[in-house]
Amino acid sequence: MTVEKQVRDEAGGRLRKVARVILLDPADRILLIHGYEPDDPSLTWWFTPGGGLEGEETRAEAALRELAEETGITQVELGPVIWQRHCSFRFDGRRWDQDEWFYLARTAQTATVLDGLTGLERRSIAGLRWWTSAELSATRETVYPIKLAGLLRTLLDEGPPGTPTVLAPEVA
Template identity: 70%
Template sequence: MPSGEGPGLSSGGGPELRKVARVVLLDPDDRILLLHGHEPGDTADDWWFTPGGGLEGDETHEQAALRELAEETGITDVELGPVLWRRTCSFPFAGRRWDQDEWYFLARTTAAVAGAEIAGEGLTDLERRSVAGARWWTCRELAEAHETVYPTRLAGLLRRLLDEGPPGQPEVLDTEIV
């Protein structure tokens, strides 16, 4: 889900990848928090995705991950862990194409936070028009889901993370072009 400013042009004139930080937020029961998004004006064109968004100014990926999580969910009581995965993706959304370099951070939160209502009070106008809610998913629910989820291999990635722990270095996922 895009937030903030979109891609610009590099000094070479080609498209510049938008730098994005995403959060794989797990509760004490190893459920993952996903946001439910849709194309503005078309709620039938929907998907689930991890919280996160574009870096602003000179902030680091870690700072952006925590800021975006707070803005999109209201959750600030987290322990940010390592980068799990990196992914390049390109997709249409809100009448334009988004080209992104995404970093996925592991984060953990408490049962109290996981039991509270998700309150995305810091959403941008575009996000307010395209985010329908949030849900905690078990790995099994995610594996059995018929909904669209990004990244597309999230259920398997989560299962491996829960079984083996975080990778020693970030895994580079396949490029996704929608």
């Protein structure tokens, strides 16, 4: 059984195409979004900027659009796709089944704004934070993808992979 079929079977839905961004600043800090369940703000987690494709846009176009909407950052050097994963999770009363591609990107623009958020994002995003690799490795907070600290450390130590690394599926 393929990973895609496993996620679909376990989640019972159609896969949503998603572009995510591993955004690094000049100090190699990663930008993460602090999210929460709209109906239970005590359920929180950190995640990478990104979201679903709209219309006929490419994943790269979606990555840049989502980054601008969610962070206000537009001065970006978008690099290669470094990771891919399938995930399925419950959020805002429904199941989300996603085929995610993670782009590596660099920026010197570290100031962020939350002006471009959708209604759902305004009800579920607490803020943004730049994390060092050490801070990410030490945190006890929930971070997605679940092994992001190790993935980031490998990325910083070895550089981007020659072909995208397929991450284990995450089903919650």
